[in-house]
Amino acid sequence: MKSKVTIKDVAQKAGCGVATVSRVLNGTGSTSEKTRKKVLAAAEDLGFVFSDIGRSLQSSTTRTIGCIVPSLANPIFADAVQGIQEEVQKQGYQLLLACSKYDAEEEQNVTRLLIAKQVDGIILTVNDTGTSKALDMIRDRGIPACLMFNRSVSDFPASGIDNFAAAHRVAQALHAEGHHHTGFLALNFQSSDRSRERFMGFQKGCQSFGMAEPVLLQIEEQSGDLSLLLHELLAAHGGLTGIFASNDFLAIAAIREAKSLGRQVPQHLSIVGFDGIEIGRMVDPSLATIETNARQMGCMAARHVLARLVNDAKSDTLKLIEPDQKALRLPYHFRSGGSLAPPEVKTTDGEEAATSSPSCHPTPSISS
Structure with a gap:
């Protein structure tokens, strides 16, 4: 069986240290252009893929956003999820999706699961903001979050309509x-x-x-x-x-x-x-x-969470303008039929x- 290529193999082939390879593949720190090209060429020749798990251990971020909706059977939630996914992928994040089945206990269970997965932020629709234990769990851990479809409460903004x-x-x-x-x-x-x-x-x-x-x-x-x-x-x-x-x-x-x-x-x-x-x-x-515009609702919620992550990390990796609370309140209109x-x-x-x-x-x- 072919052994797994490690970062040490890339360093040996490129003729540099492991720390240098890590800086190049993570895009952090200063490295000469000549060294950068040697590292990238060595990684490609060896078929090396930098582990997301390893990266998360080094940077304390998983580059994932959790999302909880009641169901995907209703197209309104599916449209919102699509809007979220479009926004987070633009910034190099992946989306982890869970459905609560309109059940408060399941809502709490899937929130606990996403927290265990160490998601960087959470976007969710809860059954009842006044009694949601899921919101308590997120609040206790200080995870950047934004509601959708619900009304904003306490320290949780909400993307939706009146x-x-x-x-x-x-x-x-x-x-x-x-x-x-x-x-x-x-x-x-x-x-x-x-x-x-x-x-x-x-x-x-x-x-x-x-x-x-x-x-x-x-x-x-x-x-x-x-x-x-x-x-x-x-x-x-x-x-x-x-x-x-x-x-x-x-x-x-x-x-x-x-x-x-x-x-x-x-x-x-x-x-x-x-x-x-x-x-x-x-x-x-x-x-x-x-x-309503559910996809835009998802987009705005994602932008808010991503902007929070930028501010919390004090990094300019993401080029975003944080939406204010008024921007999260979206228009609607009555459609005759x-x-x-x-x-x-x-x-x-x-x-x-x-x-x-x-x-x-x-x-x-x-x-x-």
């Missing part, structure tokens, strides 16, 4: 179409701070526009078949004319189940989502939703007739 204001915008859109009795549909409501913020924003919006208090429709995903649970909820609340779902996947599932109950969307029930995933444009009817229309009204003879929108113009797209 969930409260965006949900308020949804109430405005439903009101503009003449809806009065609405519901808010959420998965794992009690354990998701994002869902709760969106509900509070929607609730405040309904109050502001003189609409009825929205009905909270909660589903615990682990408690049974999602389709069956949605079917039962919609059947039990037949008086609602509009539903705001906490994410697009849930909204699209609700459209399917509404149809199975004989309630056509949007003729009998309007449904609005949140996130703006591309598949929402392709379903029939197309989904009205709050559109076929799933939102005026509600049908009862006529005096008991038949149904479609109303026209109280507004003469379509609901405008508003950014924030």
